[in-house]
Amino acid sequence: MSQEELVAIQADKVVDARGTACPGPLLAAKKAIAEITSGQVMEVLSADEGTKKDIPKWATKKNHEYMGTVEESGFFKIYLRKA
């Protein structure tokens, strides 16, 4: 998915995990994805660099679709579609 397409996404759930370091964002993502239904989109906000690699790995394991990452200043947004 292109950056333009990602930026245009209206997520069904936004998780702000910028106040936590590893493994905080992963735990927050796991908790939040339980609150949406299959096919819905979740956006995870994080400032922890490791999360960029961790969330796609976690998504692969759980069969969620990793849609991409958008860089902001000092943090980034990760988009996922629930399996």
Next chain:
Amino acid sequence: MELVAEEKILELERRIKQLEATKKKDQLSMVVFSGELDKLLAAMIIATGATAMDMEVKLFFTFWAISALRDKEKRAKKKELTSKMFGAMLPKGTSDVKLSKMNMAGAGLSMLKSLMKKKNVASLDDLLKTAGELGVEINICEMSMDLMGLSKDEMIDYPDLNYCGVGTYLADAEESAIQLFI
């Protein structure tokens, strides 16, 4: 011809059953042996991270690590003199543990703690609390607890806290996909 096919199917079924019996669970088994803050942090970050990856987590606390699970507020009942002395020399809970390197009489320790705050890294207490909420099982080695002069009545309140021997750890480890020693 049909008979051969049937035999082959039976043979395959037998093999699948065999494989299923030896298949590892999506479970992490970890021996937590060290009693220093850095190593305990690593252990608890991996443990909580593993629950995020939907793994079952079983920790086996033994030797020096057990002191970190002591509750500062609790007092142990009757102990022998040597046990009492040994227990008194060991850290009394998470706030007492030191660094394995660069502790520098506590200067390194307090530097690390302030850096952790600044960088939003969860404290050992927070990690233990989170682990409890996420269902991480903690098993304390009864024999080494006793050897270190510690007792059950001075351990922290933790949801899934159990006491066991090496057999429990081995049984858990045998069926776990990941095994670690920290």
